[in-house]
Amino acid sequence: MTDRAAPGAPIPPSPWHRLPDRPVKRRGEPISREAIVAAAIRLLDADGLAALSMRRLAEELGTGAASLYWHVGSKDALLDLVFDELIGEGVGEFGDGTEAPDPSRWREQLKEIAQAQRALSLRHRYLVRISVGRIPMGPNALRLSERVLAILLAGGLPPRVAVQGYLLLVAVVNGFTMDETGMGDAPPAPDAGTRPGDPASPGETGAMARDYLASLPADQFPVLVSLADEFALTDRNERFAILIDTFIDGLARRATKVRPDESA
Amino acid sequence: MTDRAAPGAPIPPSPWHRLPDRPVKRRGEPISREAIVAAAIRLLDADGLAALSMRRLAEELGTGAASLYWHVGSKDALLDLVFDELIGEGVGEFGDGTEAPDPSRWREQLKEIAQAQRALSLRHRYLVRISVGRIPMGPNALRLSERVLAILLAGGLPPRVAVQGYLLLVAVVNGFTMDETGMGDAPPAPDAGTRPGDPASPGETGAMARDYLASLPADQFPVLVSLADEFALTDRNERFAILIDTFIDGLARRATKVRPDESA
DNA sequence: ACCTGAACACCGTTCAAGT
DNA sequence: ACCTGAACACCGTTCAAGT
Numbered sequence: 001m002t003d004r005a006a007p008g009a010p011i012p013p014s015p016w017h018r019l020p021d022r023p024v025k026r027r028g029e030p031i032s033r034e035a036i037v038a039a040a041i042r043l044l045d046a047d048g049l050a051a052l053s054m055r056r057l058a059e060e061l062g063t064g065a066a067s068l069y070w071h072v073g074s075k076d077a078l079l080d081l082v083f084d085e086l087i088g089e090g091v092g093e094f095g096d097g098t099e100a101p102d103p104s105r106w107r108e109q110l111k112e113i114a115q116a117q118r119a120l121s122l123r124h125r126y127l128v129r130i131s132v133g134r135i136p137m138g139p140n141a142l143r144l145s146e147r148v149l150a151i152l153l154a155g156g157l158p159p160r161v162a163v164q165g166y167l168l169l170v171a172v173v174n175g176f177t178m179d180e181t182g183m184g185d186a187p188p189a190p191d192a193g194t195r196p197g198d199p200a201s202p203g204e205t206g207a208m209a210r211d212y213l214a215s216l217p218a219d220q221f222p223v224l225v226s227l228a229d230e231f232a233l234t235d236r237n238e239r240f241a242i243l244i245d246t247f248i249d250g251l252a253r254r255a256t257k258v259r260p261d262e263s264a
Numbered sequence: 265m266t267d268r269a270a271p272g273a274p275i276p277p278s279p280w281h282r283l284p285d286r287p288v289k290r291r292g293e294p295i296s297r298e299a300i301v302a303a304a305i306r307l308l309d310a311d312g313l314a315a316l317s318m319r320r321l322a323e324e325l326g327t328g329a330a331s332l333y334w335h336v337g338s339k340d341a342l343l344d345l346v347f348d349e350l351i352g353e354g355v356g357e358f359g360d361g362t363e364a365p366d367p368s369r370w371r372e373q374l375k376e377i378a379q380a381q382r383a384l385s386l387r388h389r390y391l392v393r394i395s396v397g398r399i400p401m402g403p404n405a406l407r408l409s410e411r412v413l414a415i416l417l418a419g420g421l422p423p424r425v426a427v428q429g430y431l432l433l434v435a436v437v438n439g440f441t442m443d444e445t446g447m448g449d450a451p452p453a454p455d456a457g458t459r460p461g462d463p464a465s466p467g468e469t470g471a472m473a474r475d476y477l478a479s480l481p482a483d484q485f486p487v488l489v490s491l492a493d494e495f496a497l498t499d500r501n502e503r504f505a506i507l508i509d510t511f512i513d514g515l516a517r518r519a520t521k522v523r524p525d526e527s528a
Numbered sequence: 529a530c531c532t533g534a535a536c537a538c539c540g541t542t543c544a545a546g547t
Numbered sequence: 548a549c550c551t552g553a554a555c556a557c558c559g560t561t562c563a564a565g566t
Contacts, residue, residue, distance in 0.1 A: 009481040015472060031531090054559060065559080067531055075559065132393065133447025137476065142485060149487045163494040164503050167443070172507070175439015179431070183397025208279055212401065217273040221406060223413045230427040239428050243436070246514030295550090318540060329540080331550055339540065532565070539558060546551070 014137040031061055033071045037081045041124075044082070049126035079130050084138025086127055090120035091144050101147075106155035107248050113148060114173050114244045121177040128178045136170075156255040165251045172247055176240055206232040278401040295325055297335045301345045305388075308346070313390035343394050348402025350391055354384035355408050365411075370419035371512050377412060378437050378508045385441040392442045400434075420519040429515045436511055440504055470496040 039060050044052055054065040054075055061068075072078040093116035102109060121127045136145070145166065152162035213221075213228035303324050308316055318339055322329040336342040357380035366373060385391045400409070409430065416426035477485075477492035 008483060011481065011484070012476075012479055014476055053557085055557085064532060066533075066561080069560070070530065129396065132442060135473075137473075142480065142488065146485045146488050149491060153487060159491055159494050160497070163491055163498065164506060167498065168440075168503060168507050171439040171443040172436055173439075175435040175437075175442065176432075178396060178439065178442065179435040209399075209401075212276075212278055215276055216406065217275070219272060220275070221410045223417065224406065224410050227413060227423055227427055230423050233424070234427060234431065239432060242428060243432050247510060250510030250514055317538085319538085328551060330542080330552080333541070334549065530566085532563100534562095534564105536561080537559095540556095542555080543553095544551100545553105547549085 011139050011142065014135075016135050016137060031063060031067065031071065033081070036061065036068060036071055036078065037085055040078060040082050041085065044126050045124060049129055080134060080138065083127075083130055083134055083136070084140045086120065086124055087136065087138065087144060088140035090116055091140055091147075093119065101151045101154035103154045103156070106151050107252060109151050110148070110155075110169070110248055111244055113144075113151075114169065114248075115240075117173050118177050118240060121174075121181060125181040125184055128174050128181055129183075131174060152251075155252065157251065158254075161251070161254050165254075169244075169247065172243065176243055180236055206234055275403050275406065278399075280399050280401060295327060295331065295335065297345070300325065300332060300335055300342065301349055304342060304346050305349065308390050309388060313393055344398060344402065347391075347394055347398055347400070348404045350384065350388055351400065351402065351408060352404035354380055355404055355411075357383065365415045365418035367418045367420070370415050371516060373415050374412070374419075374433070374512055375508055377408075377415075378433065378512075379504075381437050382441050382504060385438075385445060389445040389448055392438050392445055393447075395438065416515075419516065421515065422518075425515070425518050429518075433508075433511065436507065440507055444500055470498055 036057070040052060040057055043057060043060060054068055058065040058068050068078070072081065099109075148166050148169070149162055152165055153159070157165060210228045210232035213224045213231060216225055218225045300321070304316060304321055307321060307324060318329040318332055322332050325332075332342070336345065363373075412430050412433070413426055416429055417423070421429060474492045474496035477488045477495060480489055482489045
């Protein structure tokens with residue numbers, strides 16, 4: 001319907017996030033687009049999203065904030081680059097990326113990708129937050145989309161359902177990890193969860209919820225009070241597994257090609 | 265296991281977000297906690313999340329920014345109040361809130377709540393963004409949780425699954441609406457979607473995605489290129505319906521009490 | 529082509545001082 | 548008990564000027 005590109009053509013720039021169109025030059029790189037992105041990720045990993053400012057980042061690189069603007073245009077554009085860079089890190093997770101979509105185990109392949117995506121978001125706890133409002137159309141995001149959709153098609157989903165299912169899978173995984181990472185900025189301390197009383201440790205959060213819910217007036221909140229204990233036992237790995245199992249099985253039920261191991 | 269409250273007791277303050285503990289006084293209210301929250305919501309609805317600053321809000325109320333701090337403690341605490349206030353608006357959506365959980369139509373009741381929650385998030389497009397990292401334990405959030413969990417129990421889910429299912433439902437709905445509202449701050453213009461070329465209108469976004477995907481080199485992205493058209497046809501209402509149908513049906517399959525209309 | 533310092537127009541929050 | 552002005556320590560971004 002629209003323009004087709006010639007084989008082997010470079011990926012065109014997406015219309016959403018435009019960077020200053022600079023010749024890709026490379027020197028002793030005291031400063032370069034790549035170096036800025038790398039430094040930003042370093043800073044984000046170390047100190048969290050709130051710590052990333054153009055001034056602080058420039059300082060890290062031994063320049064003034066104004067210098068960064070020539071390379072990346074704006075902070076938002078820089079976050080676009082960071083976003084796609086991290087997606088690229090995630091794509092290397094499941095197999096080597098060349099493993100072909102296998103119709104007989106497409107659900108497992110999809111689950112692996114979902115797990116890898118969650119792991120990525122847990123490694124970089126600001127990732128889901130910077131992804132908000134960012135359409136994933138960078139080169140690495142495209143490679144990921146290509147792969148996921150290929151798997152869904154191999155699974156026998158009609159094209160329409162495959163696209164809807166892909167968009168939903170992304171939303172579902174992001175919704176879960178957003179809930180999970182919250183605003184927790186810096187990576188958890190090495191001993192998180194072992195130190196009792198640490199409010200950031202997973203077990204403590206559940207215990208706090210339990211205690212608070214149990215303390216509610218039982219005549220107004222009979223169910224919450226009775227279920228309070230369950231909130232302490234909540235296992236995020238199990239919950240994530242339940243989620244994607246449920247979701248992908250539901251998707252499978254929408255495949256037109258009925259495979260031996262499933263029925264309508 | 266922990267403290268139980270006497271019947272009819274007031275809801276204790278949750279340990280997560282503490283407000284300055286002020287006597288609830290009421291006067292000609294040139295300024296009060298309620299007035300500040302109401303003004304904040306007005307400002308947010310009109311101009312979006314980025315427009316809310318303590319200075320601007322104070323100006324709206326005819327004071328200086330410093331005055332607000334005595335009433336709400338901090339901007340973050342103010343957003344806690346805004347959050348729970350909006351949840352309260354949403355709770356009034358499905359029935360009158362007194363309609364009892366009905367075991368024979370628990371799935372429908374759950375779907376109504378999910379729909380109401382999405383509608384709320386679309387009415388206040390910043391809501392999902394301010395909910396990030398905010399544990400929903402305000403009075404209105406508690407009432408909502410109580411109701412949803414009662415429905416899940418009425419549906420025959422074991423307590424453990426009910427709690428997990430509830431937490432997942434919230435994450436799933438938020439993930440979807442987060443994707444949907446993105447960073448789109450102000451409410452769409454009254455004629456959004458009718459004005460061709462408006463990049464914020466729903467149809468246009470799909471068309472942009474289609475055109476861009478179709479323009480990719482087909483040898484590197486055969487699947488994306490072939491599915492490009494589907495991205496333009498994507499219907500968010502349909503997609504949301506697919507999502508919660510899939511999810512709730514999956515939940516139902518985990519109920520131990522097998523009801524007549526379902527099987528393991 | 530690349531970098532800089534200085535400025536502009538903002539932030540959230542604190543605090544001594546007022547009434 | 549409530550409000551205030553002024554200050555502190557920040558932001559993202561622009562822009563004329565340098566090399």
